[in-house]
Amino acid sequence: MHVPVHVLYATATGTAQDVAQQLAQQLVLREAQLVSLQAVDDYPIAKLLNHAASAHTFILIVSTCGDGHVPITMRNFWNFIRRSDLPAGILSELRFAIFGLGDRAYVKFNAAARKLCTRLIDLGASLITPLSLGDDSEEGGYDAQLFPWMDSVFDALVLRPPSANSSDEGNQSLLQLRYIDSRSDDRRSDSKWRAGEARRKPSAATFALHDSVLKRTEVLTNPDFLTDGKEVLHVELDVTDAHPETRLHTYEPGDIIHVVPRNSPSAVRAFFELTGLDGEAMIDVSVRETMRQFGDYHCNTGMPCTLRQFVSAQLDLTATPRRQFFKRLAPFAALGMEKEKLMHFASAGGTEDLNQYAYREKRTILLVLRDFPSARPPIETLIDMIPVLRPRAFSIASSANAHPGSVHICASLVKYQTPLRFLRVGVCSAFFKSLKKGDCVPIFLEQGTSLRFQTKRPAILIGPGTGVAPMRSYLSEGGSTTGPSILFFGCRSEKGDFLYRRDFELFLKRKTLTKLITAFSREDPSQKVYVQHRIEHNAEQTWKLVFEQGAYVYVAGAAGAMPKAIREVIVTLGKTVGQLSEASSEQFVKRMESEGRLQMECW
Ligand SMILES: Cc1cc2nc3c(=O)[nH]c(=O)nc-3n(C[C@H](O)[C@H](O)[C@H](O)COP(=O)(O)OP(=O)(O)OC[C@H]3O[C@@H](n4cnc5c(N)ncnc54)[C@H](O)[C@@H]3O)c2cc1C
Ligand SMILES: Cc1cc2nc3c(=O)[nH]c(=O)nc-3n(C[C@H](O)[C@H](O)[C@H](O)COP(=O)(O)O)c2cc1C
Numbered sequence: 001m002h003v004p005v006h007v008l009y010a011t012a013t014g015t016a017q018d019v020a021q022q023l024a025q026q027l028v029l030r031e032a033q034l035v036s037l038q039a040v041d042d043y044p045i046a047k048l049l050n051h052a053a054s055a056h057t058f059i060l061i062v063s064t065c066g067d068g069h070v071p072i073t074m075r076n077f078w079n080f081i082r083r084s085d086l087p088a089g090i091l092s093e094l095r096f097a098i099f100g101l102g103d104r105a106y107v108k109f110n111a112a113a114r115k116l117c118t119r120l121i122d123l124g125a126s127l128i129t130p131l132s133l134g135d136d137s138e139e140g141g142y143d144a145q146l147f148p149w150m151d152s153v154f155d156a157l158v159l160r161p162p163s164a165n166s167s168d169e170g171n172q173s174l175l176q177l178r179y180i181d182s183r184s185d186d187r188r189s190d191s192k193w194r195a196g197e198a199r200r201k202p203s204a205a206t207f208a209l210h211d212s213v214l215k216r217t218e219v220l221t222n223p224d225f226l227t228d229g230k231e232v233l234h235v236e237l238d239v240t241d242a243h244p245e246t247r248l249h250t251y252e253p254g255d256i257i258h259v260v261p262r263n264s265p266s267a268v269r270a271f272f273e274l275t276g277l278d279g280e281a282m283i284d285v286s287v288r289e290t291m292r293q294f295g296d297y298h299c300n301t302g303m304p305c306t307l308r309q310f311v312s313a314q315l316d317l318t319a320t321p322r323r324q325f326f327k328r329l330a331p332f333a334a335l336g337m338e339k340e341k342l343m344h345f346a347s348a349g350g351t352e353d354l355n356q357y358a359y360r361e362k363r364t365i366l367l368v369l370r371d372f373p374s375a376r377p378p379i380e381t382l383i384d385m386i387p388v389l390r391p392r393a394f395s396i397a398s399s400a401n402a403h404p405g406s407v408h409i410c411a412s413l414v415k416y417q418t419p420l421r422f423l424r425v426g427v428c429s430a431f432f433k434s435l436k437k438g439d440c441v442p443i444f445l446e447q448g449t450s451l452r453f454q455t456k457r458p459a460i461l462i463g464p465g466t467g468v469a470p471m472r473s474y475l476s477e478g479g480s481t482t483g484p485s486i487l488f489f490g491c492r493s494e495k496g497d498f499l500y501r502r503d504f505e506l507f508l509k510r511k512t513l514t515k516l517i518t519a520f521s522r523e524d525p526s527q528k529v530y531v532q533h534r535i536e537h538n539a540e541q542t543w544k545l546v547f548e549q550g551a552y553v554y555v556a557g558a559a560g561a562m563p564k565a566i567r568e569v570i571v572t573l574g575k576t577v578g579q580l581s582e583a584s585s586e587q588f589v590k591r592m593e594s595e596g597r598l599q600m601e602c603w
Contacts, residue, residue: 002157003095004056006036008043010074010112012065014390016101019134019142020061021174022324023150030159040074048077052094057128059153062116063101066450067563067593067600068108070116081119092124097153099146103136105559106602107567110134128156139355143323147348173288173384180282180304206258209444210246212237212407214435220410225496231413232466232499233432234397237441240405247445248407251400253474254451254601257407258391260313260442261431267317267366268308274369277379279308285383307379316389318364318427323354325365328385333375342372362418392428393446395556395601397469397500399476407443410469410499450601451554458483458551460542462566464490464519464531465499467557470601472500474554475507483549484514486542490531492522532565536572543577546570547588552597559602570598 005027009020017039024037035056036043048058065071070078081091098120100113110133117131132149134142215236223229242248251257263271272279284304311317327346333339344350345357357363363371365386377385398408413433414426425433435441451470453459459480463471468489479485487504491497498518507513519534535542545551555566567589574585592598 002031002033002159004033004035004051004054005059005157006038006043006048006051006056007034007059007061008036008038008040009061010040010071011061011063012071012073013063013393014388015142016061016063016071018387019099019101019146023059023061023153025174026150026154026162027159029162030154031163032157032159041076042073043077045077045080048094049090052091052125055093055095057157058094058096060096060098060113060116061101062098062113064106064108064110064112067602068106068111069449070112072446072449074112074116078116081116081123086123088122089124091120094120094123094125095128096120096125097128097149097156098131099149100131100133101136101142102133103559105137107564129153139359140351141322141359144351147323173381175285175380175384176288177380177383178284178286180284206444206446207247208243208245209260209442210239210242210248211440212239212242212248212443214238214437214439214441215406216437217432217435220499221497222495225493229415230497231415232497233409233411233413234500235409235411235432235435235441236398237407237409237443238405239407239443247447248443249400249404251396251407251445252448253396253399253453253477254448254470255396256393256446256448257396257409258393258444258446259409259428259431260391260444261389261428262312263315263317263389263427264425264430264434265312268312270366271311271315271317271369272308274366274373275376275379275382277307279306279311281307283307283310285310310383314389315365315383315386316427317366317386318424319387321358321363321365321368323351325368325385326354328381329368329372329375329377332377332381333372335374338372338374342375361420362422362424364424367422389427391444393603395448395451395466395469395473397472399473402476408469408472410466410472412466448601451556451599452596453477453554454552455479455481458545458549459485460545460551460553461485461487462531462535462553462555462557463487464557464562465497467555467602468499470556471554472503475504475512479507479512483551484545485512486515486517486545487513488517488519488531488534490519490521490534492520494518494520494523496522530562530565532562532569535566535569539573539577543573546573546592546597547578550597552599553592555598555600555602557602563600563602566600567598 007020007024009016011017020037024034027034063071098113098117100110102110113133129152132145134145138144215238218234220232220234239248282304323346326342330339330342330346333342345354394409394411396407397410398406411432413429416424418424453474457480461471471487504513504516508516517534517538519529519531521528521530555563571585571589574580574588575582
């Protein structure tokens with residue numbers, strides 16, 4: 001008899017949950033005694049302590065979010081185990097494994113998984129296999145680490161490879177699909193189905209879903225002055241009718257809005273053309289009996305709808321297919337050549353070719369279905385293999401006080417040409433572009449944790465590109481009440497993409513904003529100027545504000561080089577202006593971070 005196993009995940013945007021589900025499916029196939037599959041904070045701590053004492057094994061899939069933070073779905077557990085009054089050996093019976101999800105582009109790579117692992121060991125727990133850390137920046141993403149780590153978990157649990165019987169694809173599915181008689185009373189209108197969908201509560205940190213109404217959109221960029229065709233859209237949503245439970249009337253600067261997009265009609269059409277399925281058939285999707293006992297799933301189950309509704313709202317048709325997708329598709333290929341190629345992509349030896357085919361050449365699930373026409377799993381397997389279409393997060397650009405009944409989004413639209421010369425538009429970007437005034441936009445609020453503005457302190461706001469969104473929200477509220485607010489804004493050119501220029505000029509006039517410092521990266525062909533360079537140019541003033549006046553520094557925008565460069569420039573200011581040694585300046589910045597005086601929200 002195998003030991004009981006619990007798979008728990010801590011996620012901010014759903015990836016850890018996908019990985020946990022994938023692992024749970026593999027455990028079931030290997031006849032492990034899987035007991036639970038849940039978010040960490042949905043699992044009672046007392047139960048965990050009890051089960052640890054009865055030799056249960058816990059497998060944790062943990063992502064890092066914010067600026068090295070623990071995801072909100074593990075915050076309670078984390079706060080409990082980091083308490084200094086816990087007896088040293090309290091977890092001495094606990095056997096565990098951790099897989100971290102992170103991205104080396106961030107300063108604090110996989111900080112949550114690493115600190116959780118260290119703390120559990122400090123409390124006496126023992127690892128059944130070494131900690132493994134997935135990296136989004138790596139080609140192929142976290143798969144490179146995940147597969148060897150999963151194998152090591154199976155070995156540690158002494159699980160046999162799946163038997164020929166259990167490798168039947170149907171058994172692997174979490175979901176099952178039932179066709180319903182189209183004359184059935186179960187038939188629902190789109191709006192009723194959507195109302196049902198609203199019952200889903202995405203996570204403990206988020207509030208109820210609301211069907212907002214599009215008020216207006218405005219293109220904030222001027223194509224005449226930009227060469228790359230990039231577009232930034234201001235989106236205004238009407239939330240006047242929102243129920244108090246949604247908290248959409250009382251959001252704060254730094255809060256996040258999640259938009260629930262739909263696939264573009266052309267992607268949905270392509271799916272039905274490629275699969276030959278009937279989009280108008282009524283279906284009912286539910287979690288398979290054998291998996292239902294373990295927990296909750298990020299999928300709109302138990303509500304009859306048309307297959308087209310389900311595909312358009314629930315399946316990420318343009319996601320990059322991962323190795324697991326090829327592995328599950330291969331058995332269904334009728335043509336030997338296709339089967340062989342799919343199996344090659346799914347194998348460890350095929351990693352380089354998979355990286356070229358899927359990642360470098362930017363293929364989507366739809367393109368794989370096109371390239372392998374003989375591989376057609378039954379629909380109940382297919383819906384289980386295609387990743388769930390996730391809501392997209394946006395830092396709110398408005399103020400609930402200054403813009404009552406409204407939520408503003410500043411969205412940089414994803415549009416690019418793949419190496420194979422396909423034009424690719426992001427799911428939510430295409431959704432925004434398709435909207436007309438009065439259209440319904442399902443959204444829900446998440447209380448932000450990375451940016452928490454302090455009005456009683458001077459503020460240094462650093463928001464290049466769409467990172468200016470939370471800064472606009474904060475300044476619309478009135479900004480700092482006790483000292484200057486300085487905004488460093490960066491974009492490519494003054495005439496091309498100086499987002500919200502009029503608003504910031506108005507804030508300056510009203511003295512909500514003390515100084516606006518801009519960095520236009522493409523205006524001087526001899527050198528690119530970014531916000532970090534402007535901070536250096538204004539070294540004395542910036543350091544004085546930070547060091548002498550205790551200013552808070554807020555940073556938002558695209559991840560990548562910018563957040564690291566900002567941190568480095570503050571350390572440099574400590575040395576050059578503050579005359580601190582390298583070590584003292586680094587120490588000073590670390591203290592700012594731990595006191596919440598240096599906050600970052602980068603995506
Ligand atoms: C907390 C948080 C706050 C955010 N706030 C904002 C905000 O205020 N404004 C904002 O615009 N976005 C913000 N985002 C990002 C936003 O959630 C979406 O990721 C973004 O809008 C793209 O969504 P999409 O569905 O249009 O693109 P998707 O369909 O998700 O496609 C995006 C993917 O396309 C690929 N890609 C994009 N560009 C290229 C390229 N040039 N070449 C090759 N591949 C490419 C990348 O793999 C990328 O992951 C935020 C994200 C988070 C997590
Ligand atoms: C807003 C944001 C902040 C992030 N911060 C970090 C970080 O500080 N360190 C890190 O290693 N990865 C960071 N990441 C990368 C995520 O951990 C990684 O994408 C992970 O796969 C997300 O898993 P999840 O969807 O389960 O939350 C961040 C991602 C986002 C979107």
